[in-house]
Amino acid sequence: MNIRKEYKYLIPIDYLESFRQEIIPYVYADKYTHDQGKSSYSVRSIYFDTGKMNYYHEKLAGLELRKKFRIRGYENTGKNSIIFLEIKRKENEFIAKNRASLYYYNLHDFILTGNSQKFIHQNGNAEEAIKSANTFLYYLNKKYLVPIVLVIYDREAYYSKYNSDLRITIDKNIKSKVCTSMANLFTTHKSIHCLNGYFVLEVKFIFGYPLWLKRIFKKFNLNRKAVSKYCLSVDKHKSEIEMLFRHSSIEFSQSIFDRKCLLFQEVLTS
Numbered sequence: 001m002n003i004r005k006e007y008k009y010l011i012p013i014d015y016l017e018s019f020r021q022e023i024i025p026y027v028y029a030d031k032y033t034h035d036q037g038k039s040s041y042s043v044r045s046i047y048f049d050t051g052k053m054n055y056y057h058e059k060l061a062g063l064e065l066r067k068k069f070r071i072r073g074y075e076n077t078g079k080n081s082i083i084f085l086e087i088k089r090k091e092n093e094f095i096a097k098n099r100a101s102l103y104y105y106n107l108h109d110f111i112l113t114g115n116s117q118k119f120i121h122q123n124g125n126a127e128e129a130i131k132s133a134n135t136f137l138y139y140l141n142k143k144y145l146v147p148i149v150l151v152i153y154d155r156e157a158y159y160s161k162y163n164s165d166l167r168i169t170i171d172k173n174i175k176s177k178v179c180t181s182m183a184n185l186f187t188t189h190k191s192i193h194c195l196n197g198y199f200v201l202e203v204k205f206i207f208g209y210p211l212w213l214k215r216i217f218k219k220f221n222l223n224r225k226a227v228s229k230y231c232l233s234v235d236k237h238k239s240e241i242e243m244l245f246r247h248s249s250i251e252f253s254q255s256i257f258d259r260k261c262l263l264f265q266e267v268l269t270s
Contacts, residue, residue: 004165006095007209008227009201013172015220016199020156020170022216027158027168040154043171044186045070045086046179047230048145051245056148059231064092068230069136069145071107077186079105082121085136095204100133107182111137111260147263148241149233150179152191165206166213172199176233178240183264194236200227 011019029039048069049055058066068088073081080103087098101121102110110119110133120133139145153174160166177191201222203209234241 003094003096004204004206005093007203007224009203009217009222010198010225010227011201011220011222013197013199016170016172019201019216019220022219023158023168023213026162026210026212027160030157030159030167040156040170040172041075042152043072043074043155044150044152045072045229046147046150046182046185047233048140049148050143050145053148053234053241054143056231056234059228062226064090066090067139069139070230071182071185073104073185079103081186083107083185085133087132087136087139098132098135100129100136102133104185108264111140111182111263147179147182147184149176149230149237150184150187150191151176151229151233152188153229160210163205163210166209167204168213169202169204170199171202171229174200174229174232176229176236178237178244180244181264181266184266192236194232195229200229 048071055066055068067090068086070086070088071083072086073083076082082101083104085100085102089096089098100116101123102119106119110116113119114134114137116130116133116137120129122129151174153171156170156172158168160168174193174195175188175191176194177187177189179187203213
C-alpha cells in the first residue's frame with residue numbers, strides 16, 4: 001500500500017498546451033504512455049457506493065477520513081484486459097491505495113467465489129495483493145456496495161526527471177454515465193461530458209514538490225481545489241441515480257449470491 005500526498009488543481013483547458021510546455025523540461029512520460037507511443041491513454045473506473053451514497057456525502061462534507069471504492073481499467077477493451085480493484089483512502093492530506101489486479105473475464109467468478117488465490121495476480125507482493133482483494137470484497141459485501149457511475153477520461157502522466165516519487169497527471173476529456181453493472185467497464189454508450197472547459201491536474205508526491213513546480217504554479221496562479229471526478233459525475237447524473245435507487249432491488253436483496261449476480265446485470269430504472 002503506497003502512502004503519499006496528492007494535490008489537485010482545476011485549470012482552464014485553454015492553458016493546457018502552455019502548461020505542458022512549462023513542465024516538459026523537468027519530466028518524462030510514464031512508462032505506459034511511452035510504450036504505447038501516445039501522448040495520453042484512456043482511464044475508466046466504475047465507482048461504488050452504498051444505497052445511501054455515504055461515500056459521496058462524506059466527500060461533500062469534507063471528512064478528513066474517507067474511502068473510495070472502484071474497479072479500474074485502461075486502454076485495452078477486450079476480455080483479456082487486466083483490471084484493478086482499488087480502495088483509495090484519504091486521511092487529512094495523505095492518500096493510501098490498496099490495489100489488486102486480475103483479468104476482466106475473471107471478475108465475475110472472483111466476486112461470486114471470493115477465491116483470491118485463484119483469480120488475483122500475485123506478481124510482486126503476493127500477500128499484499130491478496131489482502132487488498134479480500135478487503136475490497138469484504139467492503140463490497142458488508143456495506144452492500146453497488147456500482148454508481150462509470151468515469152472515463154484521457155490521462156497524460158509524467159514523472160520528474162530528478163525525483164521518481166513526484167508524479168504529475170493531466171486528466172482531460174472527462175465523461176461519465178450511470179453504471180449499474182460491473183460488466184459495463186468498457187462501454188462508452190450514453191456517456192456525457194461532465195467537466196467542460198477544464199482539465200484536472202494532480203500532483204502526487206511523498207516528501208514535497210520542487211521549486212521549479214512551485215514557480216510554474218505561481219506563473220499560472222494555481223490554487224489547490226478539492227476536485228472529485230466521482231462527485232462531479234454523481235452531480236451530473238443525480239436525478240437518474242435517485243430514480244435508480246427508488247426502483248433497484250440490489251441493496252435489499254436477501255440472498256448474497258443473488259446480489260452478486262445482480263452486480264453484473266443492468267438494473268432498469270423504469
